[in-house]
Amino acid sequence: MMHRIAVGAFVLVTALGAPAFAQEEPAIKLKEAPGLDKVQANCAACHSLDYIQMNSPFLNAAGWEAEVTKMMKAFGAPVSDADAPVIVDYLKKNYGG
Amino acid sequence: MISRRRLLEGAGVGAVVAGAGIGLDALKAAAAPLDLPKALPAGTRAEAVLEALPGKKPLIKLTYRPPNYESPVSTFRTAITPNDSFFVRYHLSDIPNVDAKTWRLAVGGDGANGRVELSLDDLRAMPATEVIAVCQCSGNRRGLFEPHVAGVEWGYGAMGCARFTGVRLKDVLDKVGLKKEAIELVLDGADGPAFDKTPDFVKSIPVGKALEDGLIAYEMNRQPLPHFNGFPARLILPGWTATYWVKHITSIMATTKPFEGFWMKSAYRIPLGRFPLLARFPSQDTDVNTPISEMVVNSLITSHDDGSEVKAGAPLAIGGVAWDGGYGIRSVELTTDGGHNWTAAQLGEDLGRFAFRPFSHSFTPAKGKFSVMARATNKVGQTQTAELILNPAGYHHNVMHSITLNVA
Numbered sequence: 462m463m464h465r466i467a468v469g470a471f472v473l474v475t476a477l478g479a480p481a482f483a484q485e486e487p488a489i490k491l492k493e494a495p496g497l498d499k500v501q502a503n504c505a506a507c508h509s510l511d512y513i514q515m516n517s518p519f520l521n522a523a524g525w526e527a528e529v530t531k532m533m534k535a536f537g538a539p540v541s542d543a544d545a546p547v548i549v550d551y552l553k554k555n556y557g558g
Numbered sequence: 559m560i561s562r563r564r565l566l567e568g569a570g571v572g573a574v575v576a577g578a579g580i581g582l583d584a585l586k587a588a589a590a591p592l593d594l595p596k597a598l599p600a601g602t603r604a605e606a607v608l609e610a611l612p613g614k615k616p617l618i619k620l621t622y623r624p625p626n627y628e629s630p631v632s633t634f635r636t637a638i639t640p641n642d643s644f645f646v647r648y649h650l651s652d653i654p655n656v657d658a659k660t661w662r663l664a665v666g667g668d669g670a671n672g673r674v675e676l677s678l679d680d681l682r683a684m685p686a687t688e689v690i691a692v693c694q695c696s697g698n699r700r701g702l703f704e705p706h707v708a709g710v711e712w713g714y715g716a717m718g719c720a721r722f723t724g725v726r727l728k729d730v731l732d733k734v735g736l737k738k739e740a741i742e743l744v745l746d747g748a749d750g751p752a753f754d755k756t757p758d759f760v761k762s763i764p765v766g767k768a769l770e771d772g773l774i775a776y777e778m779n780r781q782p783l784p785h786f787n788g789f790p791a792r793l794i795l796p797g798w799t800a801t802y803w804v805k806h807i808t809s810i811m812a813t814t815k816p817f818e819g820f821w822m823k824s825a826y827r828i829p830l831g832r833f834p835l836l837a838r839f840p841s842q843d844t845d846v847n848t849p850i851s852e853m854v855v856n857s858l859i860t861s862h863d864d865g866s867e868v869k870a871g872a873p874l875a876i877g878g879v880a881w882d883g884g885y886g887i888r889s890v891e892l893t894t895d896g897g898h899n900w901t902a903a904q905l906g907e908d909l910g911r912f913a914f915r916p917f918s919h920s921f922t923p924a925k926g927k928f929s930v931m932a933r934a935t936n937k938v939g940q941t942q943t944a945e946l947i948l949n950p951a952g953y954h955h956n957v958m959h960s961i962t963l964n965v966a
Contacts, residue, residue: 486622486623487622489605489622506752506753507651507751507752507753507756508621508623508624508651508752509621509622509623511605511619511620511621511622512621513601514601514602514604514605515599515601515602515605515606515620515621515710515711516599516601516602516708516709516711517599517600517601518599518600518601519599519601519705519706520708524708527708528708535757535820535824536751536755536756536757537753537754537755537756537757538753538755538756539753539755556601
């Protein structure tokens with residue numbers, strides 16, 4: 462089962478009909494660099510941004526590209542063709558190994 | 559609504575928690591340094607914090623949404639893991655607060671002769687069974703893989719062992735009657751994706767294993783299941799990795815064809831022939847890979863934190879837990895010379911073949927630094943590996959665990 466939440470917004474709270482367990486998610490501070498706004502707008506719609514820190518710095522450029530592709534192809538993330546390369550570029554420059 | 563407090567090392571802890579009952583423990587945990595394995599990715603070590611989810615003691619937070627929290631190694635100093643210290647693992651972030659009164663479990667499918675919907679009261683009215691079983695994430699210790707692989711970068715604590723009470727899957731299936739052609743059971747839970755194009759977390763299990771060992775559990779350590787461990791009921795598949803232990807379970811559908819969902823066909827797969835496993839899931843095999851199945855034999859030293867100091871001239875008890883895919887632990891041996899000489903540890907209480915088996919060995923070490931390593935062997939002769947068995951998704955890490963102690 463699933464509920465639908467707004468995608469494209471920087472979602473900080475996942476209050477989906479679960480009052481007793483609704484979580485306030487602390488804002489994850491990623492490195493300030495070009496592309497961060499696209500990362501926040503796209504990636505954070507479905508998961509917290511600590512996933513990026515957690516998977517660093519061992520993913521190289523090809524590794525980050527594969528992750529973004531997986532999010533789009535396997536998990537259906539609605540990342541635009543314009544945003545995808547900006548996100549990959551941000552990840553490999555700031556969290557790549 | 560319960561607000562949650564973030565516990566950062568060295569950060570102020572003045573925030574107020576409303577009714578979550580975690581105050582004192584949380585404060586103690588916040589003061590303690592978070593001692594993560596040095597083999598974890600640097601980014602993981604930097605972002606992980608001790609933090610308490612509602613109803614839980616502070617655990618090691620790897621990700622907030624979906625929530626992925628592991629238990630500190632010291633949790634495993636006992637064979638039974640308390641509910642409030644039990645690890646939390648979700649793939650998808652829409653996790654509803656299930657109302658036990660309106661919750662229903664649907665049982666049917668094209669491999670069944672009928673269909674029923676069961677309430678929690680219906681389940682509780684059926685004969686109850688208990689099993690003490692290890693629930694371990696397939697990717698436990700993924701963060702220790704070298705080279706690292708992408709995913710949730712777990713240390714040692716994506717596991718726990720609890721007493722589960724519930725109804726045999728066989729008894730539930732008897733209510734609808736399985737057809738001879740039924741080969742798999744497809745399991746779905748109430749949790750789902752944040753976005754409708756993301757594949758829902760749906761798993762299948764082979765009918766044979768399901769009938770033999772499967773349980774629909776509504777209690778964990780004689781308490782209702784914690785929300786974050788699958789309230790009000792979850793599947794228990796003793797011996798097999800936790801990917802099949804579907805939480806907040808809402809439907810069990812028998813099928814006459816292999817289930818084609820993403821979480822079976824693409825995820826949780828291991829290369830064919832790479833691991834010495836006996837349990838198989840043949841209806842899901844391809845020419846190159848196979849679904850993960852039973853846990854590999856493993857052990858963990860838990861009596862002491864790695865790098866800690868112990869007193870010279872006094873007996874030292876090194877201990878921990880060992881487990882496997884359900885054949886039972888035959889022996890645990892320890893070495894302090896890198897594997898030249900091994901000494902059998904004493905095995906603790908046998909809580910059943912699916913449970914953690916405690917082990918302990920006492921001796922008086924000489925002054926100075928030394929390392930101690932543990933190796934478990936199960937009753938079918940499988941043992942732990944000295945060298946990591948590589949696989950793309952980082953599953954089944956059972957490299958022998960060692961710690962270094964300073965005798966002073």
